[in-house]
Amino acid sequence: MQKLIRLMTLVCLTTPMLMTAQTSNVTLPQDKGPNSVNVSTYPPEQQKAYKVFTDKCSKCHTIARPINTMMTNAEWERYVKRMMHKPNSGISDSQGKTIFEFLSYDQTNRKDKNPSAFSKALSDEEIEKLKAQQH
Ligand code: HEC
Numbered sequence: 001m002q003k004l005i006r007l008m009t010l011v012c013l014t015t016p017m018l019m020t021a022q023t024s025n026v027t028l029p030q031d032k033g034p035n036s037v038n039v040s041t042y043p044p045e046q047q048k049a050y051k052v053f054t055d056k057c058s059k060c061h062t063i064a065r066p067i068n069t070m071m072t073n074a075e076w077e078r079y080v081k082r083m084m085h086k087p088n089s090g091i092s093d094s095q096g097k098t099i100f101e102f103l104s105y106d107q108t109n110r111k112d113k114n115p116s117a118f119s120k121a122l123s124d125e126e127i128e129k130l131k132a133q134q135h
Pocket residue numbers: 022023024025026028056057058059060061065066069079080083084086087088089090091099120121122123124127
């Protein structure tokens with residue numbers, strides 16, 4: 001019992017510390033859009049990949065953020081790597097590849113068909129500006 005209490009105290013104290021180390025501390029326009037994709041017409045492997053994507057990419061910010069961001073394939077590839085390399089991202093190489101393939105399929109088959117419904121990716125400078133406004 002003692003041990004359990006000590007463990008719970010430790011978890012309660014360290015979780016917020018870990019969270020602030022990684023969590024995105026800014027609200028982007030993309031965060032305010034829909035937070036799911038209807039993948040019922042996607043190929044089965046992309047439906048599976050969608051689960052990996054929603055699980056892994058919602059750790060530090062809304063899942064709405066990537067769902068509502070427009071990028072080219074090359075930009076998605078670079079971005080997934082960038083997210084993977086953030087401390088404690090919890091995304092392995094093979095999961096990163098699965099996620100990239102989903103984002104690429106979704107970009108071509110959903111976003112590119114209706115570009116005005118989605119936000120363009122912001123530059124680092126634009127994100128810094130929003131952070132300054134919001135704090
Ligand atoms: C370890 C934390 C973390 C994880 C995991 C993570 N992100 Fe991010 N993400 C961030 C941070 C931090 C930013 C930058 C903005 C900020 O500072 O809040 C960001 C920004 C973004 C943006 C906005 C880009 C722009 O320029 O407008 C997209 C899109 C995005 N992430 C997609 C993803 C995807 C896809 C995944 C899953 C592969 C993912 N993120 C996983 C932390 C994370």
